[in-house]
Amino acid sequence: MKSVILACLAAVAIAAPQFVQPPNQVAILRDDRQDLGNGAFAYDFEAENGIVESRRGFSGSQGQTNMEGSFRFLLPDGTIAEVRYVADENGFRAESPLIPTPHPLPAHAIEQIRFAEEQRARGITFNDY
Template identity: 40%
Template sequence: MFVIFICALVAMSAAAPDHYGPPPTRFYGISRGASFEFETGNGIKREEQGVPQGPSGAVAMQGGWSFTFPDGSSADVSFVADDAGYRVESDLLPTPHPLPAHAIAQIEKARREDAAAAALSGRYSAPRTSYGYP
């Protein structure tokens, strides 16, 4: 029984595919100031460029990455990171459904009510708490 177990273990290890693990990585370029790009052996690509901005020297970055899904379709993502924040663009990102007309009308009504309340807030003072007594 022990011999059969050892033989089965040897057979399983010999039949195991040897493609496990991360793919080999090929670097095509690294660090040119605040920029870099690379590509892995399985087609993943990444690139970034940075430029100092303003008196503080903060770096505004832009770049992106791409890869291929197992079904063969490609994925492309680009980004910008600067004083306006981090913004990503890709066809892969979900987008919200458009608002129905009644929701847009309700939002507009609320905006008008807020504007009217703000216009009136300067005319009235807060209610008195002393009721005429010092």
């Protein structure tokens, strides 16, 4: 009988809710926000874990808010990753060594493109049949 009671107590102890440690909290070192009016704004943010963001907004030619800024963060190997971007009438453009770029065209393809542009400039066209 004692062994049954002991087994029941062990089962209750195992089934008891486990206390989960809260996720790591990160201190915010800087959070500056300014609304300058007419769609213009400034935003700067920095956290103790290395995340930094800076963004500026200003009125665009078609009534939209254009933006430019950057953000950076630490990669697992300890290096800093940074992305700079612009968003305006011409779309969103980002620059970073982390963003993959297409392979360069081979020389013969570049020559074919140049030759086709030269023919087009002289008015030479080809009909599709």
